[in-house]
Amino acid sequence: MTVVPNMPKAWRIETKPHKFCPGCGHGLVLKALGEAIDELGVQERVVFGCDIGCSLLSWDFFNADTVQTHHGRTTPVMTGIKRARPDRICIAYMGDGGGYAIGAQHLVNAATRNEKITVILANNCNYAMTGGQMAPTTLPEMKTETTPYGRDVEETGYPTQGPEMVAAITGETAYSARGTVANLRQLKNYLKKALQNQIEERGFSFVEALSACPTNWSTNAKDTWHFLEETMPKYFKIGEVKVPVKEAKESNTSQGNHTKQ
Amino acid sequence: MSMPAVELEAKTQRKQAKPIEGVKKVFMTGNESVAWAALAAGAEIMYGYPITPQNEIMHYWTRLAPRYGKQFLQTEDEISAGFTTCGGVLAGKRAFTATAGPGNILMQESMSMAEMLRLPTVVIVQQRGGPSTATVIYSQQETTLTCFGGNGEGLRIVYSSSSHQDLFDYTIKAFNTAWKYRFPTFVLGDGYQAKMRESLHIYDPAAKGIKMEKTVPFVGQEGMPGVDRAPAHLRNTFNTEEELLEVITGYVAEYQKIAPEIIEYEVIETADAEIVLVAHGIVARAAWAAVRALRNKGVRAGFFRPITLRPFPAEQLRKAARTAKKLLVAESAQGQLLKLVQEALYGETVPIATYLMPGQGITAEELSDYVMELRSNKTNREGGSR
Numbered sequence: 001m002t003v004v005p006n007m008p009k010a011w012r013i014e015t016k017p018h019k020f021c022p023g024c025g026h027g028l029v030l031k032a033l034g035e036a037i038d039e040l041g042v043q044e045r046v047v048f049g050c051d052i053g054c055s056l057l058s059w060d061f062f063n064a065d066t067v068q069t070h071h072g073r074t075t076p077v078m079t080g081i082k083r084a085r086p087d088r089i090c091i092a093y094m095g096d097g098g099g100y101a102i103g104a105q106h107l108v109n110a111a112t113r114n115e116k117i118t119v120i121l122a123n124n125c126n127y128a129m130t131g132g133q134m135a136p137t138t139l140p141e142m143k144t145e146t147t148p149y150g151r152d153v154e155e156t157g158y159p160t161q162g163p164e165m166v167a168a169i170t171g172e173t174a175y176s177a178r179g180t181v182a183n184l185r186q187l188k189n190y191l192k193k194a195l196q197n198q199i200e201e202r203g204f205s206f207v208e209a210l211s212a213c214p215t216n217w218s219t220n221a222k223d224t225w226h227f228l229e230e231t232m233p234k235y236f237k238i239g240e241v242k243v244p245v246k247e248a249k250e251s252n253t254s255q256g257n258h259t260k261q
Numbered sequence: 262m263s264m265p266a267v268e269l270e271a272k273t274q275r276k277q278a279k280p281i282e283g284v285k286k287v288f289m290t291g292n293e294s295v296a297w298a299a300l301a302a303g304a305e306i307m308y309g310y311p312i313t314p315q316n317e318i319m320h321y322w323t324r325l326a327p328r329y330g331k332q333f334l335q336t337e338d339e340i341s342a343g344f345t346t347c348g349g350v351l352a353g354k355r356a357f358t359a360t361a362g363p364g365n366i367l368m369q370e371s372m373s374m375a376e377m378l379r380l381p382t383v384v385i386v387q388q389r390g391g392p393s394t395a396t397v398i399y400s401q402q403e404t405t406l407t408c409f410g411g412n413g414e415g416l417r418i419v420y421s422s423s424s425h426q427d428l429f430d431y432t433i434k435a436f437n438t439a440w441k442y443r444f445p446t447f448v449l450g451d452g453y454q455a456k457m458r459e460s461l462h463i464y465d466p467a468a469k470g471i472k473m474e475k476t477v478p479f480v481g482q483e484g485m486p487g488v489d490r491a492p493a494h495l496r497n498t499f500n501t502e503e504e505l506l507e508v509i510t511g512y513v514a515e516y517q518k519i520a521p522e523i524i525e526y527e528v529i530e531t532a533d534a535e536i537v538l539v540a541h542g543i544v545a546r547a548a549w550a551a552v553r554a555l556r557n558k559g560v561r562a563g564f565f566r567p568i569t570l571r572p573f574p575a576e577q578l579r580k581a582a583r584t585a586k587k588l589l590v591a592e593s594a595q596g597q598l599l600k601l602v603q604e605a606l607y608g609e610t611v612p613i614a615t616y617l618m619p620g621q622g623i624t625a626e627e628l629s630d631y632v633m634e635l636r637s638n639k640t641n642r643e644g645g646s647r
């Protein structure tokens with residue numbers, strides 16, 4: 001007897017098992033996203049865009065209209081669609097290289113214009129698809145293919161603080177948070193709030209998800225989990241960085257600084 | 262706040278009104294005529310980033326568009342302008358952008374995606390000098406870039422306009438060609454055409470019997486994906502060489518098949534010509550005037566102008582070249598049109614003289630003088646070149 005594992009309704013069963021490496025965080029981010037879409041009941045309206053990077057492996061992941069774009073360019077493609085079809089729920093999915101390096105100008109300006117799209121970014125501290133080079137999010141001293149002796153912050157700076165940057169430049173009605181695949185329930189919650197912000201046409205929404213890449217980290221299960229749960233959060237604080245003013249008032253939480261939940 | 266009913270009605274009426282009724286004679290800049298053409302063609306959204314000499318396309322669009330319920334987004338750069346235009350098209354809208362020079366370079370990335378996904382994007386290019394920032398008004402140095410930019414096979418359609426009337430006509434046509442054949446389509450102008458004023462007729466396409474092609478959304482159709490319909494899964498990445506080869510071979514075959522329907526050119530008095538002037542864009546006007554002047558002097562000169570640079574009217578040029586004693590290719594670039602001509606004429610023996618002025622305008626007088634010079638054999642080289 002074959003047991004069909006419990007999958008989000010929004011997933012496309014025909015394309016499962018998915019194409020990511022075993023232990024990869026991307027699949028978990030997309031699980032949380034699938035559940036968020038299910039719970040909000042918006043699958044029919046979703047247009048999903050994925051970047052170049054391991055996120056491209058999700059080009060046939062959902063039972064939702066999907067466009068796989070270029071490295072860093074998913075934000076403008078989704079912006080273009082949203083501007084032309086405001087009734088669609090446009091989700092741009094990308095890696096840390098795509099969002100914080102090659103597509104940084106798009107992220108910054110979409111956030112500044114408070115585009116009514118949702119950007120979801122998987123932070124795995126490296127350029128995974130190209131074989132593990134330094135990314136803007138690579139941790140100090142962390143070894144990658146292009147920092148074989150460890151990232152030297154004197155030479156290459158500190159890891160990008162994405163949700164904090166977005167929160168600083170985007171509108172009062174925007175949402176910005178950092179979750180982790182180590183806490184899927186929380187991540188799903190953030191994703192739901194992000195999507196809700198778009199559904200209610202309030203403004204931009206951004207969720208970074210700390211995500212595992214055992215292949216390029218060269219870690220076994222235990223070390224992968226340790227890096228994800230213990231090491232990464234030292235540099236990347238988990239929590240909501242910005243909640244829309246309206247929502248903040250409703251739930252009576254003050255806006256800003258990493259309200260954990 | 263709700264809008265008073267009268268105002269709302271007025272607004273809807275305005276939105277429904279046709280931007281141009283029938284045919285109107287006007288005197289305007291080329292950029293203005295592009296904005297009117299896009300409106301008349303039913304373009305719904307423009308995405309753009311400022312660059313001279315196309316700025317006024319945006320300026321006129323942003324003034325006119327809201328009156329007809331159309332949209333505009335000023336993007337952070339031309340990479341974004343190109344990709345948001347792809348987004349607009351994916352959403353099923355007649356979307357367009359306009360650019361020039363360094364902006365045209367940045368737009369090649371998105372246009373390569375448009376080639377791969379077969380997106381009917383429309384881009385107006387008002388060429389300026391190059392390489393680099395160079396001059397801001399004029400050249401024909403974006404011919405190769407516009408025809409073949411991108412890491413692919415140049416599966417795009419490029420109309421080269423030579424007047425304000427052309428800019429208007431071919432902007433409308435670009436939307437139809439793009440949506441009919443699903444290849445990214447360009448109108449290649451220049452800053453002279455963009456910035457000067459000239460008389461032309463603007464019109465409602467319907468008044469000329471032009472039917473606008475239907476647009477269809479690539480994503481966001483009605484119905485639950487996976488239940489009522491298959492989801493659209495559009496990708497530009499492939500796993501194997503065989504997979505890619507199959508896709509590209511199919512695209513190329515289709516492009517070649519439709520090319521004869523798309524190709525446009527102008528040919529005048531080549532049958533008895535001792536010399537045929539070959540030029541495109543605004544230089545074709547100088548060439549045409551030179552041919553008139555030469556004929557008046559009794560010189561048997563002919564004229565060939567490719568209107569589509571991609572696909573190129575190769576057969577038609579060969580035919581004109583076969584009866585000619587000599588060709589003279591003239592352009593404001595160092596041989597970008599020339600390459601297209603040489604490729605088209607491969608195997609023919611007709612000598613080709615050249616008049617190449619990268620980044621500089623060319624007058625009819627210069628060309629007719631040069632033809633006289635060539636005839637008096639003052640120019641020694643085989644074909645004659647400048």
Ligand SMILES: Cc1ncc(C[n+]2csc(CCOP(=O)(O)OP(=O)(O)O)c2C)c(N)n1
Nearest residue numbers: 052053054071095096097098126127128129
């Ligand atoms: C314009 C361009 N430059 C470089 C590349 C090569 N490239 C493909 S994926 C990638 C890195 C992806 O890293 P990230 O965005 O962090 O995603 P990940 O694979 O880590 O999930 C790069 C540099 C490309 N495809 N396009």
Ligand code: SF4
Nearest residue numbers: 021024054128213215
């Ligand atoms: S290389 Fe890393 S990010 Fe890419 S699929 Fe494998 S584990 Fe995931």
Ligand SMILES: [Mg+2]
Nearest residue numbers: 095096126128
């Ligand atoms: Mg990465």
